[in-house]
Amino acid sequence: MARPQPSRDNTTQDTGREACPCGGLAFDDCCARYLERGDLAPTAEALMRSRYTAFVRHDAAYLLDTWAVRTRPASLEFDDAPQWLGLQVKAHLQRDDAHAEVEFVARYKVGGRAHRLHERSRFERTDDGRWRYVDGDLYD
Numbered sequence: 001m002a003r004p005q006p007s008r009d010n011t012t013q014d015t016g017r018e019a020c021p022c023g024g025l026a027f028d029d030c031c032a033r034y035l036e037r038g039d040l041a042p043t044a045e046a047l048m049r050s051r052y053t054a055f056v057r058h059d060a061a062y063l064l065d066t067w068a069v070r071t072r073p074a075s076l077e078f079d080d081a082p083q084w085l086g087l088q089v090k091a092h093l094q095r096d097d098a099h100a101e102v103e104f105v106a107r108y109k110v111g112g113r114a115h116r117l118h119e120r121s122r123f124e125r126t127d128d129g130r131w132r133y134v135d136g137d138l139y140d
């Protein structure tokens with residue numbers, strides 16, 4: 001599973017390594033696995049984080065691909081997309097093998113004003129082992 005890692009030291013650790021928008025590790029060690037290398041997110045929380053990162057990166061193909069067929073929009077536009085500022089996962093509730101919920105707060109800015117999106121999202125896993133976003137309830 002783990003790739004051999006070159007030894008790191010403080011002089012090279014931050015060079016050219018973009019932090020992942022979801023707040024975790026370097027992008028390459030975090031959501032890039034799912035967005036760029038085709039790995040399947042092992043948990044609903046990992047999928048939730050990768051979808052947040054996809055929103056930040058305007059990756060419509062990934063978002064549609066990880067959306068349940070019955071609730072998926074026909075297309076996604078980013079024309080009026082907010083500027084995303086950060087993600088905080090509050091809770092991950094595994095209901096059963098195929099159902100999970102993730103509560104999170106995403107902060108964003110529109111027209112110079114900061115807002116919070118506090119949502120509990122529902123996810124389901126289909127027979128092919130893939131988690132997908134179904135829908136969510138907003139708090140507030």
Ligand SMILES: [Zn+2]
Pocket residue numbers: 020021022023024025027030031032049050053
């Ligand atoms: Zn990430």
